[in-house]
Amino acid sequence: MMKKRIQQIAMLCSASFLLLSGCGAKETSKSDGNKEKTYQIGVTQFVEHPSLDAALEGFKQALKDKGLSVSYDVQNAQGDMNNNQTIANNFASDQVDLIFANSTPSAQAALNATKDIPIVFTSVTDPVGAQLVQSMEKPGGNVTGTTDTHPDAIPKTVQFIDKYVKGNRVGMIYNSGEQNSVAQVETVKKAMKGTDLKIVPVSVSTSAEVKQAAESLVGKADCIYIITDNTVVSALESVIQVASDHDIPLFVGELDSVKRGGFAAYGFDYYDIGYEAGEMAAQILKDGKKPSDLPVQYPKKLKLLINKKAAKDMNIELNPEWDSIAEYIE
Structure with missing residues (x-):
């Protein structure tokens, strides 16, 4: 009986030791900060x-x-x-x-x-x-x-249009309900001061209206400039189609829109x-x-990107002067 009792005590001590060891390891894990938030x-x-x-x-x-x-x-x-x-x-x-x-x-x-x-x-x-x-x-x-x-993006785009686009009528499609778009249109107007460029504005409220807005600019605009308007950019393909069908240069506000088929953009x-x-x-x-x-941060890089295929589709002749200021995509 005594021998059996000693064995039971030994087993109980062993189990207690393992339990305490396990608890100790768990606490160490917490104290070491291994559990990530x-x-x-x-x-x-x-x-x-x-x-x-x-x-x-x-x-x-x-x-x-x-x-x-x-x-x-x-x-x-x-x-x-x-x-x-x-x-x-x-x-x-x-x-x-x-x-x-x-x-x-x-x-x-x-x-x-x-x-x-x-x-x-x-x-x-x-x-x-x-x-x-x-x-x-x-x-x-x-x-x-x-x-x-980028502070220079719109002014540089306006300068490019003024120097290289025939005619002075710049069609702009935007959602007047988007504050960011209204601000950009005002910036375009300021950048046009001192030139003979003028805006031909068309306002939309939904992406479903964008194609009709683009068609309304045919014969009224010498080029189209799509700023970073969320409503219009989400339906950009319809503007690209109209511009290509009617040989209207299409300037856009960011590089992704050039990759989608816009002619050119100063962007990042x-x-x-x-x-x-x-x-x-x-x-x-x-x-x-x-x-x-934390101060608000501006984009750090700005470049001119030109889409060669879009230029061909819109009947735009590439100018050798652009080689030193632009990057091209096919």
Whole structure:
């Protein structure tokens, strides 16, 4: 009996030792910080088109490169303002760690929904005019991000049109309900001062109206200039078709639209401004920075891109002078 009792005690001690060892290992794991926090980020995007999609990819890559574990809830408003606000309200109710707003309408809706959750935007043309930030240098509040307006992009495009396009009538199709588009049209007008260029404006409210708007410019415009208007860019192929059918040079506001069939643009890669926005988000989530501490960032690179196939389709003769200032795609 005594021997059996000793064996039972030994087995009980052994089990207790293993249990304590296991508990000790678990506590060490916690104290070592091996359990990584997964951040919840709500992504709100106004419409789907290549530039905004590229910005989102850049944003995600930056956070990955910074070593953050992130769970994304990606929502697209499909160009509907009501959907846009509903998405933002849902993110606010869910108390996500950060909202990534990809476009001006998306950022405005997010700010309407919350003053507490950090908001990082990109693809916003005029952050101050859209009342997202107090100033570019000192945003204030809970919002900051990257703008898709390089200070030289519109002036250089206008200079190119003035120098190389025959005629002075510049057709512009835009959604007057998008604050970023109205701001860009005003910038175009300012850039045209001192030239004989004039705008032939056509306003649309949905992407379904874009083709008819483009057709209305035939015979009234010597070229067409599509700025970074979300509504129009989402239906850009219809404008490209009209421009090609009627030999109208089509200038666009970003490089992805050149790749889709626009003739030329002074622009930058939206992936890059999305990446910069992701770096800012990492500073907020990982380093404890406040959006108000982070100045709004401009695109860092600007280049002229010309589509040779589009030039042929629109009956545009390539000028040797462009070889020293432009990059070409076939």
